[in-house]
Amino acid sequence: MVKLKKLHEFAVQEGIKQDPRDQEQIENQLEKRKEEFEDLEGVRKEEFDENKLENPFDDSKVLNKPDADVQKIAFGIDIETQDLLLLDKLNKNKENIDAVITHHPDGRALSNLYEVMKLQIDVLENAGVPISQAEAVVKGRVKEVMRGVHGGNLSRTPKAAELLDFPYMCLHTVADNHAHQFLKSYLENENPYTLKDLMDSLIELPEFAWSLEYGMGPTIFNGDEENRVGKIAYDMTGGTELNKDRLEKMAQSGINTIVAMHMSQSQVDEAGEQNINVVSAGHMPSDSLGINLLMDKAIQEFDLEVMELSGFKRVSRI
Ligand SMILES: [Zn+2]
Structure with missing residues (x-):
């Protein structure tokens, strides 16, 4: 109590x-x-x-x-x-x-x-x-x-x-901050080579394994399974998503892959333009x-x- x-x-x-x-x-x-x-x-x-x-x-x-x-x-x-x-x-x-x-x-x-x-x-x-x-x-x-x-x-x-x-x-955000820090250190440790490896690492976590049951698990929104992961940025905390103009800045800063909770279509289109891979980890998990x-x-x-x-x-x- x-x-x-x-x-x-x-x-x-x-x-x-x-x-x-x-x-x-x-x-x-x-x-x-x-x-x-x-x-x-x-x-x-x-x-x-x-x-x-x-x-x-x-x-x-x-x-x-x-x-x-x-x-x-x-x-x-x-x-x-x-x-x-x-x-x-x-x-x-x-x-x-x-x-x-x-x-x-x-x-x-x-x-x-x-x-x-x-x-x-x-x-x-x-x-x-x-x-x-x-x-x-x-x-x-x-x-x-x-x-x-x-x-x-x-x-x-x-x-x-x-x-x-x-x-x-x-x-x-008190909870999303936890997801952000945990996934960041978890994936740094797992060090996935391809997007497929990254998704395999995610579904080793029980919340992401559970989400497969409802078809809301980790999904590639831009890029291919065999693409190299490279440098990752995380979209896990901070209220809600930013505008698509950030993606150009991120590409210029050397980001290769974004791991996001979710991403809107206009952002996915821009990520395509900028050749940034996007893995939507899944919102609910x-x-x-x-x-x-x-x-x-x-x-x-x-x-x-x-x-x-x-x-x-x-x-x-x-
Ligand atoms: Zn949310």
Whole structure:
């Protein structure tokens, strides 16, 4: 049993440890927010999300009942009202689910998703893109994403959770950071020679083996099985995908293969133009991997039970 807000706090700290940015940069960002908060007045100050002062992940938030004690958690990749109704029905059959976590952001965690995209500046820089180029690519896209989510019905599912009295939170980039670091060191160690070898390495991980059952496993979106892997870049964390103009910069920086959770058609076309191989590792298994690594740590810290739901495959490594 643990308070939902305590579990959230733990997830944020673990997310920071796996972040592609350095710790100092994160501290500077939080410091800047404190200064901005001091300057606010009236309703803007009252409604300010004070969790932003300690949590750099604006897409990972408690959305309902932070003080609730929770033990059995249902974790889904996307939670919508129908999932909450399903859980309510299961609880009527004595399942005793105490809380619900969605991976993909919802409510104020979705409206501020664009904030975490800035960590992709560091992901690009790590892949060899010069910092000024990386900043320009990310900044342009951040504004698009902000405008894109702004009109959505962001209070719908949080309200449903409130009406059904479910403690509810969202853990997105804190989990994706785990998937990013794990896959990076796993594939560096495996050192695959061809794209076929790379996919074989991925399906040795249980989440990716599971995903084959649904036809959502690792797939080549650009390139051929016998293509050499070369230098890899990872598209696993940082909110959502960048614009296709990054691919030219990545090609110039010597990237040969991108391992992504997913990739849109316009990006795949551009990767073709730039002769960059693209392996889509699979969205649900990649998200599941990050969540599993994070939940393994949480389970070692607190008395918790995790139930899989909505695209999430639970695999324990402890
Ligand atoms: Zn995802």
